[in-house]
Amino acid sequence: MKPIILLVIAVGVGSALVGSMAMQFFAPADNTAAQLDLQERCEKIAAEGFKIQVKYSEIDFDKMPKEDADALKYVDDLWMKDCVSKLSPETLFNIAQKVERDYYSGE
Numbered sequence: 001m002k003p004i005i006l007l008v009i010a011v012g013v014g015s016a017l018v019g020s021m022a023m024q025f026f027a028p029a030d031n032t033a034a035q036l037d038l039q040e041r042c043e044k045i046a047a048e049g050f051k052i053q054v055k056y057s058e059i060d061f062d063k064m065p066k067e068d069a070d071a072l073k074y075v076d077d078l079w080m081k082d083c084v085s086k087l088s089p090e091t092l093f094n095i096a097q098k099v100e101r102d103y104y105s106g107e
Helices: 002-026 032-055 066-084 089-105
Strands: none
């Protein structure tokens, strides 16, 4: 009786392990494609905001033309909601550096 119980337990544990490995294989936790899409979107948001900020670097926000101030506020809200809340600080810093480098190199 004891060997049968041990065999049933071993088969159960083995089945659980194989099932777990199969689930990880078919549904990977790594969402690299989604992360890259988000980073590209955040790059576009950062580039748009950077262009506006550079254009009015010498002017206070309150003295900016209303359209540009509204655009900057909208882009800033997008940046906070879509990027800051979902990406690591290191990734955000890299995006900001890339946007600045691309802007000044003319890309």
